[in-house]
Amino acid sequence: MGGAAPVFAAASSAPIVKPKTLRQTLPAVAVAAFAAFGGVLYGYDTGTISGLLQNERFREDFGQFYQSDGVTGGIPSNPDTSGWSLSTSSTSLTTSILSVGTFFGALIGAPVADRLGRRWGLQIALLVFTVGVVMQLIAQALPLFDAGRVVAGLGVGILSTIIPMYQSEVAPRWIRGAVVSGYQWAITIGLLCASIANNGTKDYGNTGAYRIPIAIQIAFAIVLSVGLFFLPESPRWQIKRGRHELAAKALAKLNSTAIDDPVVVSELADVQTALDMELTLGNGSYLDCFRANERKNRARTLTGMALQGCQQLTGINFIFYYGTTFAASAGITNPFTFSIISNVVNVVATVPGMWAMERVGRRKLLIWGALGMCSMELIVAILGTIYNGSNPDAQRSLVAFVCIYVAMFASTWGPAAWVVCGEIFPLAIRAKALSLCTSSNWLFNWAIGYATPYMVDSGKGNANLQSKVFFVWAATCFGSAVFAHFFIVETRGLSLEEVDELYATTTPARSTRMNAEMQARRGELEGGKYVAGDEQVEADAAKAHALKLDDKDAQ
Incomplete structure (x- = not known):
């Protein structure tokens, strides 16, 4: 660690050139924001299954009939009720098997993004995803339907690795956190769209009741695929491949300027210097992700993987995978309405999180x-345990506290986990390290999706926790807070290259103060704010022109 700091210090004190106006940075913001649209596919695919599990026609076509006769019991999620349903094992497999595909897709995303580039990597992901959706559409039985979810999951996994990486590499540092948070916002919008689609078709008397919500995903994939043809490739990837002229053109496009503009020249030099430094410590292999070197690669990789695991352990996907089923078992009259409400809260609450980032x-x-989530989950667990669906007022309170819990997740852990993982890794290992983080997310996602039916359902071999499962989520949320305190470094407002310096010279506990010092030092070199407003630039230019005229008159 001691050998890296002087090099960074020298780099940080070099002349820094900033964009002249806010308008000059808008293309980069727009490009990164559009890339976030891929999150809609992630969210929609995740949210669709919640409604399908409660869709009567889907359960008739893919499930079995359960008779509540006082001996064998009714449907697994509500033993007092007779009707069509998937078995606990089928529910567990169908829900969680998406994450099997996403886990491997996340790992595949790294070599795809490094070899083909960020844009073409996303196109490959969209093609794989569409094939998986088509398989689900033509399925007549669960085996093919589940296989389609695995294939679609491969595509989603690749997307979830490349999108935050691409956003982080093209977005300006002053708004990078908010822009990358847009990926999480797009996920919430996808979840909401899935709830609306499920609710709108649930009463259809034919297979359109579940095939229409599934088919809508293809439209989202087409929109993103067409848009990608108009986006520039990541300039940092171009530099990594030695394509400096193309990198300069991409940066110029992102900054609305020419390739010889000082802004472009300065950033190219910064990225190349950082990459040269990284390559002296390794060639960017998976093994390099776990090297305990001056760049703290191992600490960063393990932190990112643990952070993504903790995001899943907050219990949020219990709501988005099984929220409709949970609401029905808790006695809520219209579980589909509950799903829509919780997803609206998720979308709205993500916006202040983007601001706060x-x-x-x-x-x-x-x-x-x-x-905050820990406290809300404790309240939900206590209410559900005491009243168990017998008190209408308690049911309304339970819905309210679940929504507050969702809002807390949406404004904090939802976007923050993706933002942090997108910016803490050096360029040489960024794709591979981020793929490990994303695969960790999907591994925990699979474990929770698979285990939850056995945790909450009744019947032989099941824990029948029902609302008590929120005690488990409360405990994991508290552990996540402890983890964040000891391992998360404050990176807001820094360039990706400055994040390297931060990791090399400080600890998580002291990172907030060090971050402020670095921003103040850079502010002195840049001569003030990162970018000025367009009106301010015009006013300053007019003032300078007036002073020049006054000088001429005085002469």
Whole structure:
């Protein structure tokens, strides 16, 4: 660690050139924001299954009939009720098997993104995803339907690795956190769209009741695929491949300027210097992700993997996978309406999280967000355990506290986990390290999706926890707060190259103060704010022109 700091210090004190106006940075913001649209596919694919599990026609076509006769019991999620349903094992497999595909897709995403580039990597992901959706559409039985979810999961896994990486590499540092948070916002919008689609078709008397919500995903994939043809490739990937002229053109396009503009020249030099430094420590292999070197690669990789695991352990996907089923078992009259309400809260609450990302910081959001979710989950667990669906007022309170819990997740851990993982890795290992983080997310996602039916359902071999499962999520949220306090470094407002310096010279506990010092030092070199507003630039130019005229008159 001691050998890296002087090199970074020298780099940080070099002349820094900033964009002249806010308008000059808008193309980069727009490009990164559009890339976030891939999150809609992620969210929609995740959210669709919740409604399908409660869709009567889907259960008739793919499930079996359960008779509540006082001996064998009724449907697994509500033993007092007779009707069509999937078995606990089928529910577990169908729900969680998507994550099997996403796990391997996340790992595949790294070599695809490094070899083909970020844009073409996303196109490959969309093609694989569409094939998986078609398989689900033509399925007449669960084996083919589940296979389709695996294939679609491969595509989603690749997307979930490449999109945050691409966003982080093209977005300006002053708004990178908010822009990458847009990926999580797009996920919430996808979840909401899935709830609306499920609710709108649930009463159809034919297979359109479940095939229409599934087919809508193809439209989202087409929109993103067409849009990608108009986006520039990541300039950092171009530099890594030695294509400096193409990198300059991409940066110029992102900054609305020429390739010889000082902004472009300065950033190219910064990225190349950082990459040269990284390559002296390794060639960017998976093994390099776990090297305990001056760049703290191993600490960063393990932190990112644990962070993504903790995001899943907050219990949020219990709501988005099984929320409709949980609401029905808790006695809520219209479980589909509950799903829509919780997803609307998720979408709306993500917006203040995007705002807070650059003002409050990643570290504080993760710590206090986990503690807030812990408290809400304890209340939900206590209410559900005491009243068990027997009290209408308790049911309404349960819905309210679940929505507050969802809002806390949406404004903190939802976006922050993706933002942090997108910016903490050096360029040489970024694709591979981020793929490990994303695969960790999907591994925990699979484990929770697979285990939850056995945890909450009744019947032989099941834990029958029902609402008590929120005690488990409360405990994991508290552990996540402890993890964030000891391991998360504050990275807001820094360039990706400055994040390297931060890791090399400080610890998580002191990172907030060090971050402020680095921004103040850079502010002195840049001569003030990162970018000025367009009106301010015009006013300054007019003032300078007036002073020049006054000088001429005086002469």
